[in-house]
Amino acid sequence: MSKLILVTGGAGYVGSHCVLEFLNKEYNVIVIDNLVNSTIINGNGLPESLIRVQHLTGKKLKQFIDGDLRDSELLDSIFSNNNIDVVIHFAGLKAVGESIAKPLLYYDNNITGTINLLKSMEKFKVNKLVFSSSSTVYGEPEELPITEHFPTGQNCTNPYGRTKYMLEEIMKDLCVASPDWSIMSLRYFNPVGAHFSADIGEQPNGEPKNLMPYITQVAVGVRKELKVFGNDYKTSDGTCIRDYLHIEDLAVGHLKAIDKIYNNNFPGFHAINLGTGRGYTVLEVIQAFKMATGVKIAYKIVDRRPGDACAVYADARLAHEVIGWKATRGLQDMCSSAWKWQQKNPNGYRSKVK
Structure with a gap:
């Protein structure tokens, strides 16, 4: 019998790409999402991202629930009515700048919602969880590349990163108290990037808060120019360095994680970096986009953005050792797939599928 997976935040960017992989793997999938970063068209019962996922896979979700993890009664009803095997937890607000401006919103949504989820899981004896965490738990690293043994929480530069750190600490404590848990x-x-079909991709609501969707919106003419936040960092060209990872590689990482915690005796809390192990500056990404697409991006240097670390990139060897995962796609693939998505969907999920 196929495993039944509950996916929180499954209509979002990362969630929808992972749900596609889960359905292709013949898993039964329930999605709960509060639609904070999703699009519903013409009164359809499903977010457009998941409609397209079902079309691409030829498979149906077991259930979609429009709901919020802060609703503990709703969560209890989901677990009481379904024999859930594994929970994949994506749901959470994730913009660094917004978290600095609205810290209470982030602490309430991310921490309260996750605690409610863990309580329901404990109540109904579901003890296998894959958690969507972030490199922001490392804050401003003292050396590079970043391994999983680096301290977390001490140098977090923003409330978003602190919510991920705090939740990891809660999960560690839970695994110590209850050895049956596997997280x-x-x-x-x-x-x-985007799925190779270009039917699903990243659609930010309002002004993009991440680099690549901002670049593609400038390229397609939605926005005039890209803002580059700071050019006085201690890097080769003065702009921030980040480790960019193709969304399809990331989705495969979740499949590997499910296999490990479900099919193996793997109790306790385990943190795994998912990255390529290579960092690129903002200006290098702009140049790579031009090389991949032929489109030149207009940009303007502006002041640094609060909460941004100078350079962050992974040591991803543990992912290969523990779950057999390694990134296979490079920056050119990321740029070209993101551009293909943007061209095919100039209005995001409100564009008609071609």
């Missing part, structure tokens, strides 16, 4: 925290670096 894998996947610390993403910077997911970019």
